[in-house]
Amino acid sequence: MHTLAKNAVADSFLACLEQSRHVTQPFYYWLLEDVLPEADVDTVAALPIPPPRGTEFTGRRETNNATRKFFNAEVQERFPVCRRIVDGFKDERVIKAIEAETGARLHDTRLRIEYCQDTPGFWLEPHTDIAVKKFTMLVYLLRDPALRLAGTDIHEGPPDHRYVTTAPYGRNLGLIFIPAGNTWHGVGHHPLKTLRKSLIINYVSADWRDTFELA
DSSP states (O other): OOOOSOOHHHHHHHHHHHTOEEEOSSSOEEEEESOSOHHHHHHHHTOSOOOOSSOOOSBOGGGGGGGOEEOOHHHHHHOHHHHHHHHHHHOHHHHHHHHHHHOOOOTTEEEEEEEEEEOTTOOEEEEOOOTTEEEEEEEEOOOOGGGTTOSOEEEOOTTTTOEEEEOOOOTTEEEEEOOOTTOOEEEOSSOOOSOEEEEEEEEEETTOSOGGGBO
16 A cells, blocks of 8 residues: 545545444444545446346345456546545545554455445345454445435344344435454345445455456
8 A cells, every 4th residue: 555645535535434433242343424525426326337237135245246347457447536536545644543443353365445335235144354454434325315325234143133123225425334253234124215325445365356346
């Protein structure tokens, strides 16, 4: 990672992180408001990337790997907003602030940003992120009352994976957690009935296998 010139995405996120609400049960997570610059939220939500078709709803994103979209080099070249967001989350100020606030260890990691357009019927079973993910943030993109309960569900662990709460979905709201053995989360405790757009922002180990996904 390297230091970049002043960046509105970085500035917006840093202000957001400073004002975040830290929740400690059933695991540590942070609730966010005003994550990205206002104009960038609208631009990302309006990207001319059609929602996936023929999606299989199995409770796992990897079932539909062939249709997933990432802010990789090709997408950044096509859409300047994607490059701006990537540059913001490569800013050393952002990386240091995340480490200081959350305890994440982001040295020698790579940035991975997924653009999700989840269609009605989508759901994710309670799961924990794989160990090569060192940081996870969800940024929700739409202002739609029908999606108010369509944020990320928080669960307790096995054997029952009891539902605890849902991070509120709303335009430019978000959620951070540091993947660990107890960070059980999913989507679908409240059925998804309309298109749900979000970003998943991860810092991942340098040995991440699918390099075409990386920013």
